[in-house]
Amino acid sequence: MQDDSARDRILAAVRAIPRGQVAGYGEVARRAGLPGRARLVARVLAANDDAALPWHRVVRADGRIALPPGSAGWREQSRRLVAEGVQVDQGRVRMPRAGGPGRLDALLWGPDGD
DNA sequence: GCGCTGACGCGAT
DNA sequence: CATCGCGCCAGCG
Numbered sequence: 001m002q003d004d005s006a007r008d009r010i011l012a013a014v015r016a017i018p019r020g021q022v023a024g025y026g027e028v029a030r031r032a033g034l035p036g037r038a039r040l041v042a043r044v045l046a047a048n049d050d051a052a053l054p055w056h057r058v059v060r061a062d063g064r065i066a067l068p069p070g071s072a073g074w075r076e077q078s079r080r081l082v083a084e085g086v087q088v089d090q091g092r093v094r095m096p097r098a099g100g101p102g103r104l105d106a107l108l109w110g111p112d113g114d
Numbered sequence: 115g116c117g118c119t120g121a122c123g124c125g126a127t
Numbered sequence: 128c129a130t131c132g133c134g135c136c137a138g139c140g
Contacts, residue, residue: 024122024123025121025122025123026122026123026124029122036122036123036135036136037122037135037136037137038122038123038135038136039120039121039122039123039135039136039137040122040136040137041121041122042120042121042122043120043121043136043137043138045121046120046121055121058121059121060121060122060123061122061123061124062123062124065121066120066121066122067121068121071121073121074121077121
């Protein structure tokens with residue numbers, strides 16, 4: 001039951017990320033109704049073939065790109081994020097808001113007030 | 115059926 | 128702030 005359904009929910013959660021914003025794997029999983037399945041999200045993104053899927057908006061909880069630094073996917077993701085206006089430095093996304101104290105539940109950042 | 119690996123997360127050092 | 132280690136889930140040899 002959590003085969004195609006879960007995958008579809010994850011994809012939907014990823015597509016729900018507004019342009020210019022990024023979300024963590026764990027956050028996406030939680031939004032998909034699959035708390036703790038962050039790795040499943042990664043697996044789904046790795047297997048997804050939808051070019052329209054904004055997979056590049058999904059990063060690690062610390063704001064770092066999950067893909068191996070230097071790899072094609074890594075460069076592609078960072079390039080896409082920058083193209084959308086997201087500040088990326090050395091493969092890590094700048095956190096303009098969630099950097100504050102006790103703001104770990106957000107895990108959703110944006111270039112402006114969202 | 116077992117153990118390793120990985121596009122993860124979080125607390126501890 | 129950078130690393131390390133442990134826990135969790137799913138795919139593969």
